[in-house]
């Protein structure tokens with residue numbers, strides 16, 4: 001089940017993942033990749049160990065102010081993260097459209113509400129899921145022989161390949177590959193054999209959320225967000 005990824009999250013993303021500071025959507029995407037990728041699993045546990053040691057070496061004064069934040073991070077951490085890092089990954093078999101695909105646990109959990117597929121141009125199907133206020137998360141299913149229009153993004157788009165393969169102007173991607181595209185990249189993904197992906201886009205519409213975050217204590221914000229997740 002494990003394939004060797006050629007494309008991985010950046011070091012910065014893995015550090016933020018280990019520190020628990022990523023948005024919900026990005027956290028799920030990296031968590032799912034980490035389940036599939038031994039290299040990143042190893043790297044993440046090293047970052048986690050280092051973060052723990054750093055924290056133990058900080059002064060008591062800093063510790064107490066960090067403590068609430070740390071607790072909030074722990075509360076915020078989806079359970080799938082630790083599950084994904086311990087032992088061998090397990091998968092949930094689910095049926096999507098005309099294919100049956102094994103999902104990493106992190107994504108299987110995110111799917112508890114099911115998916116509503118929407119047809120886009122060029123044989124592309126999209127199913128959005130709501131994981132946080134800061135990103136747009138979606139499953140993308142490209143039918144065999146499909147091609148998206150040439151496009152670029154506002155902000156960053158990451159794509160995790162879950163099944164099949166696709167290619168764009170920069171390369172060929174297969175299961176477990178984690179592709180990062182920024183606003184500088186113009187590309188046209190296409191898939192000969194069909195492909196199921198999970199994508200996370202930075203929403204350009206985070207401005208008001210940013211203000212809201214400034215107005216609200218960050219811990220409350222995080223806590224409300226994780227509480228909302230639990231009731232969803």
Ligand SMILES: [Zn+2]
Pocket residue numbers: 005007008009033037038039040041
């Ligand atoms: Zn990796």
